Amino acid sequence: MKATVLLLAALWLGEGEVVLGQEPQEPPVESLVVWLCPEHRQHPEAAPGSCAICGRPLVRRRLATPWSCPMHPLATRGGPGTCPSCGMALVSTTRELEWFCASHPDVVGSDPGVCPRDGRALSPRNLAMPHGDHNPRHGGLLFMAPDGFHHLEGALGPDGRFRLYFYDDFTRPLPAGGFRARVDERELQPSEDGASLTLATAEARADTLELAVHVRFPGSEREEQFDFIWSGRESGDLPTPAASVPEPSLAPTDAEGLMEAIRARSRRVDELVRRGAWPDLFIPALEAKDFALALLEHEGESVAVPVKTLVRAAWLLDHYGDLGKKAEVEAAQRLFARGMADLERAHAR
Amino acid sequence: MRAEWPRLRRTLAAALVCLAPAVGSAHELGASRYDFVRHVRPLFEGHCSSCHRAGGIAPMSLLRYEEALPWANAVKLMVLERRMPPFLPAEDVGSWRGARGLTAREVDVLVEWVSGGAPRGDGPEDGLEPANPPEPPADLVVSALRDSVLPPEEAERSECVAFPVRLPADRPLAAIELRPGNESIVRGAVIYIGDTCREGDPPVATWLPGEGAFEMPEGTAEVLRRGASLSARIHYRKPWRLDGKPARDRSRIALRFAEGRPRPLAHVSLAAGSGTTFERAVRVLAVFPSGPRGAPLSLEAVRPGRQTERVLAIERFDPDWRAKYVPAPALALPAGTRLTAARGAFWIDYVTEGAAPVKASPRRRASPAGSP
Numbered sequence: 001m002k003a004t005v006l007l008l009a010a011l012w013l014g015e016g017e018v019v020l021g022q023e024p025q026e027p028p029v030e031s032l033v034v035w036l037c038p039e040h041r042q043h044p045e046a047a048p049g050s051c052a053i054c055g056r057p058l059v060r061r062r063l064a065t066p067w068s069c070p071m072h073p074l075a076t077r078g079g080p081g082t083c084p085s086c087g088m089a090l091v092s093t094t095r096e097l098e099w100f101c102a103s104h105p106d107v108v109g110s111d112p113g114v115c116p117r118d119g120r121a122l123s124p125r126n127l128a129m130p131h132g133d134h135n136p137r138h139g140g141l142l143f144m145a146p147d148g149f150h151h152l153e154g155a156l157g158p159d160g161r162f163r164l165y166f167y168d169d170f171t172r173p174l175p176a177g178g179f180r181a182r183v184d185e186r187e188l189q190p191s192e193d194g195a196s197l198t199l200a201t202a203e204a205r206a207d208t209l210e211l212a213v214h215v216r217f218p219g220s221e222r223e224e225q226f227d228f229i230w231s232g233r234e235s236g237d238l239p240t241p242a243a244s245v246p247e248p249s250l251a252p253t254d255a256e257g258l259m260e261a262i263r264a265r266s267r268r269v270d271e272l273v274r275r276g277a278w279p280d281l282f283i284p285a286l287e288a289k290d291f292a293l294a295l296l297e298h299e300g301e302s303v304a305v306p307v308k309t310l311v312r313a314a315w316l317l318d319h320y321g322d323l324g325k326k327a328e329v330e331a332a333q334r335l336f337a338r339g340m341a342d343l344e345r346a347h348a349r
Numbered sequence: 350m351r352a353e354w355p356r357l358r359r360t361l362a363a364a365l366v367c368l369a370p371a372v373g374s375a376h377e378l379g380a381s382r383y384d385f386v387r388h389v390r391p392l393f394e395g396h397c398s399s400c401h402r403a404g405g406i407a408p409m410s411l412l413r414y415e416e417a418l419p420w421a422n423a424v425k426l427m428v429l430e431r432r433m434p435p436f437l438p439a440e441d442v443g444s445w446r447g448a449r450g451l452t453a454r455e456v457d458v459l460v461e462w463v464s465g466g467a468p469r470g471d472g473p474e475d476g477l478e479p480a481n482p483p484e485p486p487a488d489l490v491v492s493a494l495r496d497s498v499l500p501p502e503e504a505e506r507s508e509c510v511a512f513p514v515r516l517p518a519d520r521p522l523a524a525i526e527l528r529p530g531n532e533s534i535v536r537g538a539v540i541y542i543g544d545t546c547r548e549g550d551p552p553v554a555t556w557l558p559g560e561g562a563f564e565m566p567e568g569t570a571e572v573l574r575r576g577a578s579l580s581a582r583i584h585y586r587k588p589w590r591l592d593g594k595p596a597r598d599r600s601r602i603a604l605r606f607a608e609g610r611p612r613p614l615a616h617v618s619l620a621a622g623s624g625t626t627f628e629r630a631v632r633v634l635a636v637f638p639s640g641p642r643g644a645p646l647s648l649e650a651v652r653p654g655r656q657t658e659r660v661l662a663i664e665r666f667d668p669d670w671r672a673k674y675v676p677a678p679a680l681a682l683p684a685g686t687r688l689t690a691a692r693g694a695f696w697i698d699y700v701t702e703g704a705a706p707v708k709a710s711p712r713r714r715a716s717p718a719g720s721p
Contacts, residue, residue, distance in 0.1 A: 005660070043418075045468045046384065052414050052469040289457065298452060305441045308453035312429050315460045342441060 005109065031064040031097050033110070062110045064097040066126055070137045076126060099124050130169040133278060134322075137173070138165060142214070142279055143226050143324035150174075150217055154228040156201070162211060162228075163196040164188060178218035183211050207231070210276075210324070227326035229276025250293065258295040262288050262310075266340050269317065273333045281321035285336070289314035292343065295318035303346045309339030319338055381465020383458045385414045386472045392455055393417065398561025402471065406532055406558050410586045410613045414469045425463040428456055435557070435670045436639075439662040444676040447560065465621065484528065486562065487603035489514070498583065499534065499596045505586040509546035510577045521570030522605035525554040526562035527581055536584040539671055540602070542571065544578040551616040551696045552637055553579070555672045566634040566675050569612035569700055573604075584669065604714070617688075617697045619648075624689035627699075631678040633688075635698035637673045640666045646693030653685040655702050658662070666693060709717035 034044035035058035035110035037051035049058055065100040066076040067090035069083035081090050099122035103116035113122050140155030140163075151167040165348055166174040176197045181188040188197035199208065209230045214223040252258050265288035272281050292307045313336035320328035383389060393401065393411040401411040409419045412423070427433035436449040439695070451459065462468070475602060491512045499506060529535035540554040540563075541547060553571045554563035565571060573579070579602055587596055612632065616623050621640070638661065639648045646663040660680060673696075681702075688697065 043466045043468055044381075045470065047471050049469075049471060053418070053429045237417075293453060293457060304453060306438065308451075308456060311456050311460075312431070315464070316429050316454075318464070319426070 031062045033060060033062050035059065037060050043291070049158065060110045062097045063094060063129075064126060065092055065094055067091065068093045068095070070135050090134075091135040093135065094129065095126040096129050097124060097126050097133075098232075128170050133171045135171070136279075137167075137171070138163065140165075141228055141276065141324070142167075142171075144215060144322045145215075145222060145239075146323060147217065151209075152215065152226065154211065154213060156209065156228075156230055160201050162189065162199045162201050164198070164213065164215075165196045175309060180216040183212050188213075199328075227276075227329075228323035228324070229326070231275045251291065255295060255298040255347070258291045258298065259343075261291045262295070262340070262343070265291070266336065267334060269333065273329060278321035278329055282318035285314035285317040288336075292339075295347075299347065302349065303343060306339050306342035306346050309335060309342060313339050350448045350585040360515060381462050381468055382471025383462040383465070385417065386466045386474060387463070388458050388470075389417075389462050390474060391457060392451065393694055396449070396451060396455075400548050404533065404535060406534070406588065408590070411532075413474060415629065418467055421463045421467045425460050428459055428709045431664070432667075433669070435439055437643055437665075437670055438671070438674055439664060439669060442659045442662040443674075443680075446566070446675055449559075469520055484603070485526075487526070488606045489604045490528070490601050491579070491604070492601045493530075493599050496599045497583065498596045499587060501593050501595050504592065505584075507584050507669050509580060510583050510600065511544040512581065513544070514573060514602075514604070515576050516573060516581050519572055521572050521607040521611050522553070522565065522604055523562050523570055523611070523670045524564045524605040525579075526560040526603045527556035527583075528601045528603055529598060532558070533598060534585045534587055534598055535594050535600060536586045536669060537582045537671060538581040538600075540579060540581045542577055542579060543556065544580045546580045546582040549618075552673060553697070555637070556581075557670060562605065562673075563673065565607070565611070565614070566698075567632070567700075568607075569681055569698075570607040571614060571636060577650050586669075612700050614698045614700060617636075617699070619688065619690035619697065621690055621692065621694050622716040625697075626687045626688050627682055627701075628684060630684045630702040631682050631686075631699045632702065633673050633676060633697055633699045634663050634683060635673045636662060637671075637696040637698075638666065638693050639668070639671065639695070640693030642666065644693065646695075647691040648693075648695050649691045650680075650682060651687045651689070651690045660688070661690075661695075665691070 023026075034046065035048050037054065037056055037058055039056060040053045042049055043052070044061075044063075045058055048060070050056060050178065051058060051083055054251050056266065066078060067080055069088055069090055069281045070085065071088060072083055072085045076093075076095070082088065083090060097110070099109050099112050099119055101331070102120065102123050104115065104117045107115055107117060107122075108120065112124065115118065115122055131144075134142055134144065134151070136153045138153070138155040139154045142151060142153040142201055144151050148163075149169050151169070151171060153165045155163045155165065156347075157163060164176070166176055168174055168180055169225045173195065175194050176190055176196055179197060181197050183199055186201035187197060188199045190196075191198050201211070211228045212227060213226045215226060216223055265284035268284035269281060269288070272284065289307075289311045292303075292310045296303055313332050315331065317336060320332055359504070380645040390412060397407075397411050400407040401409060401413075403410050409416050409420055411420070416526060417424070424433070424555070431450075434449040434451070436445075440443055440448075463615075489512050491562050493510045493512055495509060497506075525540055527538045527540065536558065539546070539552045540556065541550050541684050542553050554564065581600070581602065583598075583600065585596075585598065587594075601703060619625060636648060638646050638648070640663075643665050646661070646666050647659060648661040649657050650660050660676075661674060
């Protein structure tokens with residue numbers, strides 16, 4: 001355990017990197033090389049250099065999107081499946097991928113290869129990273145706070161009790177004691193185990209439940225509002241935990257195919273907004289704008305204005321969907337719908 | 350600024366699964382496909398540097414990575430909400446001279462850059478600050494009579510500044526330009542004939558940062574009478590770096606006179622909810638909207654036998670960016686067309702088809718509900 005902690009610390013400080021004295025090998029899994037400042041990791045660069053903020057040398061890192069158990073993050077695999085420990089469905093995450101020497105844990109690199117100390121193949125592993133996992137832990141809806149650090153998940157239990165969980169930027173649980181929250185004038189109360197703030201909801205049996213939760217974060221007097229919506233509950237149409245990765249698909253190459261792909265994403269946007277599954281909005285929304293931009297290449301200026309509207313709306317859905325802002329999400333949806341209508345007209349012409 | 354790894358996750362997935370052939374080797378990609386030096390700075394330089402440069406009126410330069418980075422998220426939202434670059438008319442209604450805005454692709458590049466962690470990229474930030482372009486030639490440049498002063502405790506003010514032109518004879522104006530004495534605090538100006546900035550008069554020109562002279566459209570002219578002055582309602586606002594400090598400005602107005610016999614402009618004022626019917630065919634050459642901050646504005650036309658069409662639409666009016674908008678090409682309206690200020694108020698500049706050029710016609714005004 002101690003070795004692991006030291007290794008992690010060394011990695012975070014950028015001092016665990018070793019030069020293996022050979023050409024880097026390609027890893028067996030799909031991944032992406034980035035160069036990160038050990039201090040300012042939120043600004044990944046595509047090439048080596050020094051940090052534009054603090055001047056420290058950037059370190060080479062490799063990012064991958066393994067599937068991980070929400071409750072047992074070390075259980076990862078390359079694709080969907082279930083957790084061998086608890087049986088929960090795996091969810092997609094973004095993690096750092098690295099290779100280490102089993103006999104000398106200080107030997108760490110961002111590429112596969114051979115350990116220079118013992119001559120054996122390096123072993124792969126992956127590490128959590130900030131904002132690499134926005135998947136809910138309790139089957140609820142997970143939003144990010146405007147401070148970019150805190151995250152919170154609202155879950156509605158079968159007993160009708162609303163539970164609010166808090167996390168850091170690694171989606172690690174935080175004790176609920178330092179937080180305050182209210183719905184209208186009703187203050188949420190700490191749960192017995194201190195893991196959440198809770199509220200009994202009289203509306204629990206309604207088909208649609210909407211809670212505007214006002215939260216104060218530790219050290220701040222300012223309240224932030226998060227809007228949780230559960231829709232279609234009696235029909236069993238509950239929001240699923242964030243399925244945070246798009247289905248792999250080949251992009252259509254002709255205008256009609258692109259239009260059809262955009263329409264399908266538009267329908268998905270509508271559905272997710274209706275269900276309150278806002279954290280997932282970015283998938284169909286950003287796919288739609290990518291297809292719209294491809295359509296722009298086909299159809300040119302005649303669709304330029306509606307494509308731009310869709311691009312703006314898609315990124316707004318993404319932005320406000322993450323933050324759980326109902327009014328802003330709905331405004332972005334209206335903009336998206338307007339862009340779709342204008343695009344249909346322009347395309348028909 | 351926070352990183353948005355969910356977007357990275359999607360970008361990764363998209364790049365690795367779908368788009369990699371189109372964008373190169375996945376291993377060459379950063380979390381964002383775009384970086385500041387190669388992709389974003391050129392956008393800032395092209396669209397934003399008239400204000401967002403060292404010494405410019407904006408509170409920060411966007412031309413240096415270190416200065417732009419803390420503002421990246423704010424820039425993203427301003428662009429997505431179409432608050433920046435500042436150009437108020439809706440893009441899908443009408444076509445306007447000097448329209449400012451990013452293309453769909455440019456918006457996407459900028460926002461993906463922010464959402465992907467705002468990488469700097471390699472290489473120098475070339476051309477760090479654009480030099481001020483040389484002042485274009487003018488026939489006459491007139492300075493304000495006195496300095497306008499913002500004391501330390503005053504951050505913003507709207508002030509009527511007089512420019513004593515006082516020509517010895519009537520002259521038609523082809524172009525008018527405000528030239529700020531202190532670029533850091535002059536946010537905009539509405540220019541009037543006369544020395545009192547009378548809101549009841551049609552503005553002769555407007556000026557905003559980054560814009561040059563206001564050119565009278567299509568060979569028309571405003572006639573400046575012998576002995577007349579000009580005045581400008583100048584909007585002053587200090588950038589944060591001047592908070593608590595005094596600031597002063599003495600702006601100038603540059604004039605270019607029209608050659609030959611330009612056609613005179615006519616004006617009609619439409620109060621909110623009012624309209625006017627043109628008995629003869631006209632060409633609308635400029636529109637000056639006004640209304641409450643944040644309000645939607647809409648100017649509509651009904652041609653004979655046709656349905657209502659929007660001429661100008663503004664989703665959220667911002668009086669900080671008041672401007673005269675020049676349709677390009679001019680909006681030709683047949684006789685019998687009714688123009689209505691559905692939301693907000695408007696000054697309309699127009700010429701009547703077939704009207705003879707007049708060397709120095711008096712300014713004509715019509716009542717809001719009049720029939721010009």
